[in-house]
Amino acid sequence: MSFDVSLIIDSLPKMLRGLGLTLQLLFISSFIGLALAVVILLMRISGRWFLSAPAAVYIYVFRGTPILVQIFVIYYGLPQFELIRESIFWPILREPFGCCVVALSLNSGAYVSEILRGGVLGVEKGVLEAASAVGLSKRQRFIYITTPIAVRLAIPAYSNDTISMLKATALASTVTLLEVTGVARTIVAETFAPYEIFIAAAIIYVTLASMFQKGFGLFEKRMSRYVKDA
Amino acid sequence: MSEDGQQPIIVLEDVCKYFGDFQALKNINFQVQKGERIVVCGPSGSGKSTMIRCINRLEEHDSGKIIVNGHELTNDVKDIDAVRREVGMVFQSFNLFPHLKVIDNLMLAPKLVRKTSKAEARESAMRLLERVYIPDQADKYPSQLSGGQQQRVAIARALCMNPEVMLFDEPTSALDPEMISEVLDVMVELAEEGMTMVCVTHEMGFARSVANNIAFMDRGEIVETNPPNEFFNNPRNERTKLFLSQILSH
Amino acid sequence: MSELSGWWDDYFWGAMVVLRVFVVALVMSVVFGLIGSAMKLSKSRIAQRLASAYTVVFRGTPELLVLLIIYFGAAVTLTSIVQIADPNVKFVDIPPFWAGAFAIALIVGSYMTETFRGAFLGVDPGQLEAARALGISNFKTFIYVRIPQMWRLALPSFGNHMLSLMKDTALISVVGLEEIVFVAEMATSVTVKPFTMYIIVALIYLAITTVITLSVMALEKYANRHLQGSR
Ligand SMILES: Nc1ncnc2c1ncn2[C@@H]1O[C@H](COP(=O)(O)OP(=O)(O)OP(=O)(O)O)[C@@H](O)[C@H]1O
Ligand SMILES: [Mg+2]
Numbered sequence: 043m044s045f046d047v048s049l050i051i052d053s054l055p056k057m058l059r060g061l062g063l064t065l066q067l068l069f070i071s072s073f074i075g076l077a078l079a080v081v082i083l084l085m086r087i088s089g090r091w092f093l094s095a096p097a098a099v100y101i102y103v104f105r106g107t108p109i110l111v112q113i114f115v116i117y118y119g120l121p122q123f124e125l126i127r128e129s130i131f132w133p134i135l136r137e138p139f140g141c142c143v144v145a146l147s148l149n150s151g152a153y154v155s156e157i158l159r160g161g162v163l164g165v166e167k168g169v170l171e172a173a174s175a176v177g178l179s180k181r182q183r184f185i186y187i188t189t190p191i192a193v194r195l196a197i198p199a200y201s202n203d204t205i206s207m208l209k210a211t212a213l214a215s216t217v218t219l220l221e222v223t224g225v226a227r228t229i230v231a232e233t234f235a236p237y238e239i240f241i242a243a244a245i246i247y248v249t250l251a252s253m254f255q256k257g258f259g260l261f262e263k264r265m266s267r268y269v270k271d272a
Numbered sequence: 273m274s275e276d277g278q279q280p281i282i283v284l285e286d287v288c289k290y291f292g293d294f295q296a297l298k299n300i301n302f303q304v305q306k307g308e309r310i311v312v313c314g315p316s317g318s319g320k321s322t323m324i325r326c327i328n329r330l331e332e333h334d335s336g337k338i339i340v341n342g343h344e345l346t347n348d349v350k351d352i353d354a355v356r357r358e359v360g361m362v363f364q365s366f367n368l369f370p371h372l373k374v375i376d377n378l379m380l381a382p383k384l385v386r387k388t389s390k391a392e393a394r395e396s397a398m399r400l401l402e403r404v405y406i407p408d409q410a411d412k413y414p415s416q417l418s419g420g421q422q423q424r425v426a427i428a429r430a431l432c433m434n435p436e437v438m439l440f441d442e443p444t445s446a447l448d449p450e451m452i453s454e455v456l457d458v459m460v461e462l463a464e465e466g467m468t469m470v471c472v473t474h475e476m477g478f479a480r481s482v483a484n485n486i487a488f489m490d491r492g493e494i495v496e497t498n499p500p501n502e503f504f505n506n507p508r509n510e511r512t513k514l515f516l517s518q519i520l521s522h
Numbered sequence: 523m524s525e526l527s528g529w530w531d532d533y534f535w536g537a538m539v540v541l542r543v544f545v546v547a548l549v550m551s552v553v554f555g556l557i558g559s560a561m562k563l564s565k566s567r568i569a570q571r572l573a574s575a576y577t578v579v580f581r582g583t584p585e586l587l588v589l590l591i592i593y594f595g596a597a598v599t600l601t602s603i604v605q606i607a608d609p610n611v612k613f614v615d616i617p618p619f620w621a622g623a624f625a626i627a628l629i630v631g632s633y634m635t636e637t638f639r640g641a642f643l644g645v646d647p648g649q650l651e652a653a654r655a656l657g658i659s660n661f662k663t664f665i666y667v668r669i670p671q672m673w674r675l676a677l678p679s680f681g682n683h684m685l686s687l688m689k690d691t692a693l694i695s696v697v698g699l700e701e702i703v704f705v706a707e708m709a710t711s712v713t714v715k716p717f718t719m720y721i722i723v724a725l726i727y728l729a730i731t732t733v734i735t736l737s738v739m740a741l742e743k744y745a746n747r748h749l750q751g752s753r
Binding site for chain 3: 102103105106107108109110111112114115118119120121122123205208209210211212213215216223226227230234235236237240241243244247248250251252
């Protein structure tokens with residue numbers, strides 16, 4: 043056995059073609075997930091049980107099960123039902139891409155809503171009392187005080203979650219999608235050089251992850267200009 | 273109590289407040305006339321903060337009546353908002369909005385609650401910052417100021433809404449000694465301008481020179497209310513005497 | 523749910539496999555985490571660098587990819603080693619159980635590294651000095667003062683790592699471990715009821731993660747018992 047560095051260099055361009063799909067999965071799911079997370083968060087902190095209970099159950103289920111299993115339930119499982127096959131969602135759920143986006147979005151919605159809730163709970167009570175004392179309504183307090191402070195508090199955890207999402211996109215390869223990991227697996231099947239090819243793929247992911255981390259770090263720094271030791 | 277037949281601006285009648293089983297306020301009766309300056313003191317845990325926070329409904333009382341400037345405090349949101357607009361509050365821990373610059377801390381409520389124009393809000397905010405002697409800090413963030421400066425911003429922020437009454441909850445007890453006087457000076461000036469004030473504080477010098485009346489609280493009750501001279505020189509209640517001997521001994 | 527009859531025992535044994543991988547990987551990941559944090563806290567530059575590289579790489583690479591590298595990499599390596607002795611061997615099979623447990627442990631160990639390091643640094647140095655001042659030996663201080671506090675600090679994120687570890691076990695079906703996802707696949711091909719079969723898998727995982735969450739909560743309560751009543 044030998045370690046063939048030129049194989050890494052040869053395969054990188056091929057895998058970079060899978061990168062487009064990886065990023066699509068990541069960005070689309072993160073976007074939908076974030077929107078979902080805000081809705082779930084509002085339900086959770088609404089103080090009404092018929093809103094907060096379903097939100098809590100949703101979070102519990104999606105955080106308590108592996109994403110791979112969620113993808114399989116959606117991709118392999120849902121077509122079991124006639125109802126699904128005849129619904130307007132079928133064009134999405136028929137495609138592996140659609141299924142992965144659905145699974146990843148639902149997942150990210152659950153995690154991110156908890157992250158945002160952490161931010162909301164991190165806002166000092168006294169600051170909110172001061173806002174009440176100068177006459178801000180509940181709504182105004184949420185928009186002008188809670189939201190900006192909570193967003194800053196949530197950035198580090200959100201950054202980590204984005205990297206988790208990036209890694210989760212690799213699961214799409216299990217349902218035939220040719221994103222970076224999928225491409226790598228097909229090349230390995232041809233060349234049977236797992237080290238070189240998979241390490242090349244890992245380099246792509248680690249580079250991306252570091253870039254995201256840097257980006258969020260800068261964003262946090264910007265948002266933290268009002269904090270003393272930032 | 274009323275000297276000129278006016279309605280008192282704050283009235284508490286038989287107010288009780290519980291935290292679970294613990295009774296924090298026991299049948300509080302308390303009045304403040306317009307222009308009056310009342311200092312509230314008493315040992316830790318006696319209910320001073322709780323009482324003052326009930327006045328702008330940061331805490332809800334369980335029984336009795338609280339009337340502020342003619343509005344009775346109930347669960348009616350309209351009345352609560354009306355009361356909060358007329359009552360300014362200053363906290364021990366400043367509680368400035370950390371993400372807003374000093375000037376924006378002052379402008380937020382006028383803009384949102386009173387719908388003042390931006391230019392107007394800025395102008396009156398600057399005027400207030402001058403009044404608390406820190407106009408040059410307008411564009412800094414709260415974390416960049418000293419404690420004394422932050423507390424003066426907090427006073428200015430409360431004044432921005434042109435309140436009828438100012439409530440202070442131990443405004444100087446989180447401050448380093450050298451900053452206490454800069455905050456007290458501002459408060460004395462406010463008093464001289466005729467602001468109605470209810471002030472929880474252990475600054476007895478301030479109480480002596482500014483207060484019309486000093487209320488002493490212990491274990492959820494107002495034990496004794498008297499003008500400063502009387503209060504310091506001739507305390508009636510044993511608990512007051514004990515408290516004074518402790519606080520004046522150092 | 524009649525289509526499930528006949529599959530219950532397969533799910534049960536599959537779940538046992540999941541639990542076994544979990545325990546093995548958990549032990550390994552704690553070892554990796556302890557080694558990693560010790561290296562990060564050591565004075566040696568090289569050790570620090572190595573540990574940093576370890577965490578950056580394994581926190582940035584998809585779990586599935588790590589698994590594939592370990593599984594197929596080990597297979598290729600072992601094959602070529604065996605071929606030196608016996609050139610007729612075409613391919614050496616690697617047990618997915620061990621490849622999987624090892625891969626997951628490497629990943630989770632990289633997270634544990636940070637957790638342990640944080641917990642180690644989080645213990646108030648004043649207490650350690652107090653212990654020294656009382657004449658308690660360094661070793662005893664470590665055992666009786668430092669460790670109990672460390673584990674209190676580490677527990678919440680340790681719990682989270684256990685949950686991700688548990689969920690990562692599902693991946694090992696990809697390299698052929700006969701756990702519950704694998705069972706669902708088999709059952710689907712016979713019954714053609716994929717939804718039923720995969721939902722069972724999800725429910726089993728949910729049950730296990732619930733038990734883990736509740737245990738960690740109980741442990742946290744126990745670890746923080748001396749803080750009760752203070753505000
Ligand atoms: N949110 C709360 N929940 C339960 N108990 C409370 C709460 N707030 C106050 N208390 C209790 O009510 C009593 C009165 O508290 P309060 O804060 O009014 O005292 P205080 O006179 O302001 O004391 P200090 O000088 O320490 O500020 C205390 O015994 C306190 O423990
Ligand atoms: Mg108090």
